[in-house]
Amino acid sequence: MxxxxxxxxxxxxxxxxxxxxxxxxxxxxxPSGDRLREAMRYAVLGGGKRVRALLAYAGGEVxxxxxxxxxxxxxxxxxxxxYSLVHDDLPCMDDDILxxxxxxxxxxxxxxxxxxxxxxxxxxxxxxxxxxxxxxxxQVALLARASGACGMAGGQAIDLASAGxxxxxSELERMHSLKTGALIxxxxxxxxxxxxxLTAGESDALDRYSSAVGIGYxxxxxxxxxxxxxxxxxKTAGKDAMQLKPTYVSLTGLAAARERVDTxxxxxxxxxxxxxxxxxxxxxxxxxxxxxxx
Amino acid sequence: MxxxxxxxxxxxxxxxxxxxxxxxxxxxxxPSGDRLREAMRYAVLGGGKRVRALLAYAGGEVxxxxxxxxxxxxxxxxxxxxYSLVHDDLPCMDDDILxxxxxxxxxxxxxxxxxxxxxxxxxxxxxxxxxxxxxxxxQVALLARASGACGMAGGQAIDLASAGxxxxxSELERMHSLKTGALIxxxxxxxxxxxxxLTAGESDALDRYSSAVGIGYxxxxxxxxxxxxxxxxxKTAGKDAMQLKPTYVSLTGLAAARERVDTxxxxxxxxxxxxxxxxxxxxxxxxxxxxxxx
Numbered sequence: 001m002x003x004x005x006x007x008x009x010x011x012x013x014x015x016x017x018x019x020x021x022x023x024x025x026x027x028x029x030x031p032s033g034d035r036l037r038e039a040m041r042y043a044v045l046g047g048g049k050r051v052r053a054l055l056a057y058a059g060g061e062v063x064x065x066x067x068x069x070x071x072x073x074x075x076x077x078x079x080x081x082x083y084s085l086v087h088d089d090l091p092c093m094d095d096d097i098l099x100x101x102x103x104x105x106x107x108x109x110x111x112x113x114x115x116x117x118x119x120x121x122x123x124x125x126x127x128x129x130x131x132x133x134x135x136x137x138x139q140v141a142l143l144a145r146a147s148g149a150c151g152m153a154g155g156q157a158i159d160l161a162s163a164g165x166x167x168x169x170s171e172l173e174r175m176h177s178l179k180t181g182a183l184i185x186x187x188x189x190x191x192x193x194x195x196x197x198l199t200a201g202e203s204d205a206l207d208r209y210s211s212a213v214g215i216g217y218x219x220x221x222x223x224x225x226x227x228x229x230x231x232x233x234x235k236t237a238g239k240d241a242m243q244l245k246p247t248y249v250s251l252t253g254l255a256a257a258r259e260r261v262d263t264x265x266x267x268x269x270x271x272x273x274x275x276x277x278x279x280x281x282x283x284x285x286x287x288x289x290x291x292x293x294x
Numbered sequence: 295m296x297x298x299x300x301x302x303x304x305x306x307x308x309x310x311x312x313x314x315x316x317x318x319x320x321x322x323x324x325p326s327g328d329r330l331r332e333a334m335r336y337a338v339l340g341g342g343k344r345v346r347a348l349l350a351y352a353g354g355e356v357x358x359x360x361x362x363x364x365x366x367x368x369x370x371x372x373x374x375x376x377y378s379l380v381h382d383d384l385p386c387m388d389d390d391i392l393x394x395x396x397x398x399x400x401x402x403x404x405x406x407x408x409x410x411x412x413x414x415x416x417x418x419x420x421x422x423x424x425x426x427x428x429x430x431x432x433q434v435a436l437l438a439r440a441s442g443a444c445g446m447a448g449g450q451a452i453d454l455a456s457a458g459x460x461x462x463x464s465e466l467e468r469m470h471s472l473k474t475g476a477l478i479x480x481x482x483x484x485x486x487x488x489x490x491x492l493t494a495g496e497s498d499a500l501d502r503y504s505s506a507v508g509i510g511y512x513x514x515x516x517x518x519x520x521x522x523x524x525x526x527x528x529k530t531a532g533k534d535a536m537q538l539k540p541t542y543v544s545l546t547g548l549a550a551a552r553e554r555v556d557t558x559x560x561x562x563x564x565x566x567x568x569x570x571x572x573x574x575x576x577x578x579x580x581x582x583x584x585x586x587x588x
Contacts, residue, residue, distance in 0.1 A: 148413075149414040
C-alpha cells in the first residue's frame, strides 16, 4: 500500500477512536439548559486535527502499547488542549472570535461559561487519565507538570509578557517549548508510558524527537499565520503581527523559519532511528506536522 | 485541658503544617518578573482559614492516618479552593475586588495572569495529590469529579444561571452542594482515604457528616453575607443581595437560615457517633463551622 494512504487510514482510524472516547465523556444528552456541558462539548468536539491524540497513539506504538490502553491518555491530552484554547481565546487573553471556523466558546456561550468550561475540561482531563491509565501517579504528575506553571500556563505567561518586546530567538524557543511543546511532549510520553518500559537510550531518543516536534509545530504555526488565510486556518490569520507578538518569522524572516522547520524535521527523524519500524507513525507525524497547511 | 484550647492548638498546628507544604510548593524565590508564580503565591498564601485542609486532617483521624500522609491531600484541596476563588473573583464572574482583606488576584496582577494562575493552581493541585497520596488513581478521580462539571464548576454554572431568578430551596441546596459542598466532601474523603479502609457503615456515616457540613458551611456564608461587614469577612459584604442572588436568607429569612444551621450541626454530630473519640476533630470542626463569624 502507498505509505501516504496507509498513514491516512491509520490517522483517520485513531482520530475516530479518540473522538468516540471524547463523545462518551461528553454525551449530548445533558439535561436541557446545562450550558456548561454544552460549552464543554462545543469546545472539544468542534473538529480539530487531534494531533496530540495521534502523537499519543504513535508514542504508544514504539512501546508496543495496545491502542485501547492509550485511549485515556489520548483523550486527556485533547481535553487539556481544548481547555487551553478556550481560555486563550478569552477577551483578557488573545480576545479571539474564530476557532476551527466557528465562533470561539465565549462568543457562543458568554465569558463566564467559557471560563468554567475550560476549568471543568482541565478537571475532566485528569479524571480521564487517572481512571484509565496503567501508572496513574506518574502519568497524572507528568500531565500536570506539562500544563501548569512549568509548562503550558508558564509559556502563556511568558507570551503575555513578551507582547511588544524584542525577544532573543532562544527566549522565543523557550516560550514555545513551554506554551506548545510541553503538552506535545507529554502526549508522546503518556502514550509511550502505556506500553513496555523503555531503555534509557530509547527514552532519551523519544525526548529528542518530542522536543523537535514540539518546537517544529510552533514554527509552522508562525509561518502559517503569515501565509495562511482565515479560511484555510479556521482561525484569525495575521494575528501575531497585529498583536505585535514576536514570532520565528518576525525574528528570522520567512525563509529562515522554513529552514528551521526542515532542520527540526531532520532532528526528529534522526532521533527515531533507535526504534526501527515501530516508530513509523511518529516519523510520519513529524513529516505531516512539518508539511501541514492548516 | 479545656477542649476549646485543645482544638485551637490542634487546628493551629494543622494549619501551619499545610501552610508549610504550600510554601514548599510555591517558593518565594521565583525568578524576578515571574508574575505567574507571584500571582499563584499571592492567591494561595494570602491567609485563609484552611478549613478544607483541617477537614482533610480530621477526616484522616477517623481512619487513623498519620498527618504526614494527609499533607498532600490537604494541600491539594487548598490549591483547588484557591484556584476557584481567583476565577470566581474575575470580572466575568463575580467581579470582586476584595478577598481575605486584600485586593483580589486580578486587581493585583491583571486579568490574564489571574486566569493563568488559577489554571496553573488547578494543575498543581493534581500534581501534588498524585505525587503524595497512597491511592493516586482513586484520589485524583475523586478530586477531579469534585471540582469539575459534576462538582464545583457545575455549581458555579448553576449559580450564574440563577442570578435574578426564583429558586426553590431544594434547587438552592443542590447548587450549593456542588459549588461549595463537593470540595468540602472531597477534602474529608481524601483525608480518610489516607488511612485504614473504612467499613461500609463508616463510609456512609462520613458521607452524611460531609453533606451536612458542606451545606452548613454555605448557609453560614449566606447568613454572614447579611450580618457581617467587609472588615470582619475580609471580602465584600452584602454582595449576594446586590447581585440579586438567591440565598438561604433571601428564600427563608434569617431566623430560618439560622435554624437550618443548627439542624445541620445536629445531623453532622449524629453521623459521627459511628467513630467514637476518633471523630473528635471532625465534631469540633462542624461546631466551629456552624459558629464561625467570618
